[in-house]
Amino acid sequence: MSQPVQIQTTAPEHHTCGCGGHDEADPVLDVRAIPHAVRHGAVFGAFDAIPAGGSLVVVAPHLPTPLLAQLAERAPIDVETLVAGPDEWHVRITRRAAS
Numbered sequence: 001m002s003q004p005v006q007i008q009t010t011a012p013e014h015h016t017c018g019c020g021g022h023d024e025a026d027p028v029l030d031v032r033a034i035p036h037a038v039r040h041g042a043v044f045g046a047f048d049a050i051p052a053g054g055s056l057v058v059v060a061p062h063l064p065t066p067l068l069a070q071l072a073e074r075a076p077i078d079v080e081t082l083v084a085g086p087d088e089w090h091v092r093i094t095r096r097a098a099s
Contacts, residue, residue: 030059
């Protein structure tokens with residue numbers, strides 16, 4: 001089912017890329033369909049696009065403890081488990097401002 005496309009002449013004030021779109025409260029990245037060999041790289045790319053104070057929800061087949069440790073090495077983060085398995089985990093990762 002297709003949705004009508006609305007073309008805006010200017011981007012909303014809170015959106016800075018100029019594409020004319022808007023952001024959801026927390027983007028969701030379901031990594032279960034991403035090949036394991038590139039899964040962490042995909043999350044790193046999405047996380048790097050999140051500004052300080054912003055969040056990303058990752059949906060994974062297990063609690064992504066090693067991934068969370070790697071993200072914490074990249075930037076200070078807060079982690080909140082929204083769904084705790086057993087078949088899927090939803091984890092909100094919030095980038096904190098560097099101190």
